[in-house]
Amino acid sequence: MTHPTLLLLSGSLRKGSYNRMLLAQAAEAFGPANVIEGDLDLPLYNGDLEEAEGVPEKVKTLAAQIKDADAVVVGSPEYNKGITGVLKNGLDWISRLPGWPLKDKPTVVVSASAGRTGGETAQFMTLSCLTQHQARLIPGTAVLIAGAMNAFDDDGRLKDETSQKLLTERMEGLRAELG
Template sequence: MSNNTRIVAFSGSLRKDSYNTAAIKVAMEMAPAGCEIELLDIGTLPLYNQELDGDKAPEAVLQLAEKVMAADAILFSTPEYNYSVPGGLKNAIDWLSRQKPQPFAGKPAAIMSSSISLFGGARAQYHLRQIMVSLDVHFVNKPEVMIAGAHEKFDDQGRLADSTSRDFIGKLITSLITLTHTLKPSEITHE
């Protein structure tokens, strides 16, 4: 079994200075040797339209599906909009859920969230888990990473200064890698 693990990451925020994108960058920095995390771009996807399913899907959707299929695991970092996940993230999931073969099926995943609120995006995390159940995604249960008061924990350059949050992100990535190797030990052989 190789120790190499390819993780694709979705930021639920399309904002340039997103705390959630910054949290993914922290995960990239903290990833152990042999673990690669790629931040995917979902900001250019058109709104989901069933008339464009299958062979008619936009090229951006097909490329995204290929990257998810090739990955060993998925990392989500999402803010909470109106007690749920942002529309851009849900749109990307809707597009990918319609692709054949289903790119999310059987994948291990982890969720973290950053929010200026006191809840840290907890409700969005729980909704995301509900959404992904039907797509056969297997989530890390612990640790739960919810960065509340994010505007006070990230500096002006988007660096996470809060050591407790950094530690939790590191533990989450370790848990995701462990789950990945538990679910698919013989399939992780990238060189």
């Protein structure tokens, strides 16, 4: 597949987030692709809202983006030793739609965090949530960028050559899954 669609999902809504920077680097390392950023700025899941108004259009759009993507990269920041509410909420919403959009979708999770473990706990939790969605999680060494406030240069690029090499290897592995 020469020009696949790569969907990026950031568990942080902040435009200048470290995970958005990491996702941008992941997309570059993935190679030529139609890159789309999914929008996780969704209303909080509420069964009463769903019953009264149905699934919000933004959720339907996200599910369609996931379904149409050839591969997904999730940027999972760590907030208070766990998955962000934004990311969990997005996963909860899309689970309400028929067809399981993430089922069998080649997926990699990466993390950048200010803490010393680089988001390891959040990444573990995110992988667990994605397993329930039946995503095809691509194995490999975890991309965990610790001390993220010092890990990127002024242009939002990873400073550390070892981290960049690891990210590139993960993205090459993801691309190889597409055939």
